[in-house]
Amino acid sequence: MHTDLVAALDIGGTKIAGALVDGHGRILVRAQRATPAQEDGDTVMGAVADVIAELTLSPLWCRARAVGIGSAGPVDASAGTVSPVNVPGWRGYPLVERVRAATGGLPVELIGDGVAITAAEHWQGAARGHDNALCMVVSTGVGGGLVLGGRLHPGPTGNAGHIGHISVDLDGDPCPCGSRGCVERIASGPNIARRALEGGWRPGPDGDTSAAAVAAAARQGDPVAVASFERAAQALAAGIAATATLVEIDIAVIGGGVGKAGEALFTPLRRALSDYATLSFVRGLTVAPALMGTDAGLVGAAAAALGGRNSVPAAGVAT
Numbered sequence: 001m002h003t004d005l006v007a008a009l010d011i012g013g014t015k016i017a018g019a020l021v022d023g024h025g026r027i028l029v030r031a032q033r034a035t036p037a038q039e040d041g042d043t044v045m046g047a048v049a050d051v052i053a054e055l056t057l058s059p060l061w062c063r064a065r066a067v068g069i070g071s072a073g074p075v076d077a078s079a080g081t082v083s084p085v086n087v088p089g090w091r092g093y094p095l096v097e098r099v100r101a102a103t104g105g106l107p108v109e110l111i112g113d114g115v116a117i118t119a120a121e122h123w124q125g126a127a128r129g130h131d132n133a134l135c136m137v138v139s140t141g142v143g144g145g146l147v148l149g150g151r152l153h154p155g156p157t158g159n160a161g162h163i164g165h166i167s168v169d170l171d172g173d174p175c176p177c178g179s180r181g182c183v184e185r186i187a188s189g190p191n192i193a194r195r196a197l198e199g200g201w202r203p204g205p206d207g208d209t210s211a212a213a214v215a216a217a218a219r220q221g222d223p224v225a226v227a228s229f230e231r232a233a234q235a236l237a238a239g240i241a242a243t244a245t246l247v248e249i250d251i252a253v254i255g256g257g258v259g260k261a262g263e264a265l266f267t268p269l270r271r272a273l274s275d276y277a278t279l280s281f282v283r284g285l286t287v288a289p290a291l292m293g294t295d296a297g298l299v300g301a302a303a304a305a306l307g308g309r310n311s312v313p314a315a316g317v318a319t
């Protein structure tokens with residue numbers, strides 16, 4: 001019997017996606033449920049079990065040799081538990097043990113969602129071929145992950161690369177994490193929109209006050225919208241430059257909704273990087289938009305299952 005596939009689970013506060021994925025990162029079978037995020041822990045697990053049960057109905061299920069999970073964090077990969085901020089019923093929840101039981105004892109690899117997206121971008125996306133990379137998701141929050149020395153670097157608990165909660169403003173606003181002046185507190189989509197509104201920017205007739213609407217206004221030259229993106233870019237640049245200075249990454253990949261803002265973000269980001277990434281060994285640092293779409297979490301979870309938590313499949317596999 002061939003066991004050339006893996007099962008992948010992408011667990012977030014809104015949806016639980018599952019797939020059977022081959023060694024080239026192709027998604028062969030899908031299943032999805034809404035996350036009953038406000039319910040008790042076992043009800044949330046019931047939705048995960050439903051996704052798994054739907055996958056097991058596929059004739060391809062017998063070829064699955066392992067399960068990869070990318071979960072909203074924090075996660076504790078060493079303990080096999082998750083405590084997603086937006087799923088209060090899961091605190092120290094033994095997700096790995098429950099998924100193993102639900103899949104008849106398959107080996108399970110757990111990583112955080114930022115690390116999963118990094119695995120996907122390194123395997124098939126914008127960080128492909130880069131041995132030292134930071135990949136970020138800038139949307140409602142700011143997450144990330146690291147590739148160091150050609151390998152995914154999840155860290156002992158699966159949370160390494162958590163760039164959203166590096167402080168870049170020592171006396172800045174308090175962050176929900178307990179620190180202050182965090183990258184996320186300045187650069188996340190809701191904070192870009194909040195700052196624009198506080199500065200006097202007003203949405204169009206559709207009433208859209210999202211960061212995407214601020215980006216559209218910035219492209220039209222609205223000075224308050226431009227300034228809000230410049231401030232976000234500055235925070236991202238300081239965090240990226242600090243990361244590069246510490247561990248010598250040569251590319252930072254930016255995805256998520258704010259990453260889709262295009263030059264409204266990337267032009268001020270490149271300018272700010274030249275202000276903060278100044279030493280000789282980081283001056284060549286580039287920034288690039290993410291290439292993996294909404295399946296990045298699933299593909300990254302599959303990469304973890306195929307390669308183990310500390311590596312990704314050989315780049316050549318993806319050809």
Ligand SMILES: [Zn+2]
Pocket residue numbers: 164165166175176177178179180182184
């Ligand atoms: Zn924080």
